[in-house]
Amino acid sequence: MGDAERSLTACSDDIETLKREVKRLGVLADSLQNKCEDLESRSRRNNIRIVGVPEGPNSCSTTSVADLLQEAFNLADAPLIDRSHRSPQPVPKQGQRPRTIVARLHYYKDCATILSQAKEKQRIKVKGVTISVYPDYTAQVAKARAAFNGVRQQLRGLEGARFGIAHPARLRITYNGTEKSFLNPEEAQAYVTQTITPHAARTDRQMPS
Incomplete structure (x- = not known):
């Protein structure tokens, strides 16, 4: 019995030590993943992502992409592009959507200018085709930003509400002079439903017909 008790005590101590080590390693792994x-x-x-450019020889060369961006956004000079390539997917068949072009601009100022205009224009017609230009987010950031799509759609119909997403994935809502920031879509949805929507509904009822 004494030997069994000593063995159980040693096992319990080892388990507690392992629990602390697993917790420490978990925190370290999260920190490394975030970094x-x-x-x-x-x-x-x-980087920018260009959607809608037809497949073809040299269609994603740095010269072709620079000329395309200059014409699409009426730039005084063609932006300097370090490199550009199609997304690593199988070559589409006839009639399928062309692969996205990923381009790295040499100067951040050019990148910011293009993305700002692209956000205003949304779909741009150039060289007989319609293209769209987006930031090149990581998969995790893109997923986190997409989680706010439902809240943003609801906010578009509410008068007096302004909103935007700060990098990497923080939703900012301004209403009646008060600004709130959210990292969690559920919290943002609860705030809109409980605070903004009822007030906006009362405002609509009070408007003269």
Whole structure:
């Protein structure tokens, strides 16, 4: 019995030690993952994604992409592009959507200018085709931003509400002079439903017909 008790005590001590070690390693893994995500996001800071450019010889060369962007956004000079390539997917068949072009601009100022105009124009007609230009987010950031789509759609119909997403995925809502920031879509949805929507509904009822 004494030997069994000593063995059980030793096992219990080992288990507690392992629990603390697993917890420490979990915190370390989360920290390393966040750092890797931050580094990848920073490495894409000057990248843009161009959707809608037909497949073809040299269609994604740096010269072709620079000329396309200059014409699409009425730039005084063609932007300097370090490199550009199609997304790593199988070549589409006839009639299928062309692969996205990923381009890295040399100067961040050019990247910011293009993305700002692209956000206003949304779909741009150039060289007989319609293209769209977006930031090049990591998969995790893109997923986190997409989680707010439902809340943003609801806010578009509410008068007096202004909103936007700050990098990487923080939703900012301004209503009646009060600004709120949310990292969690559920919290943002609850705030809109409980605070903004009822007030907006009362405002609509009070408007003269």
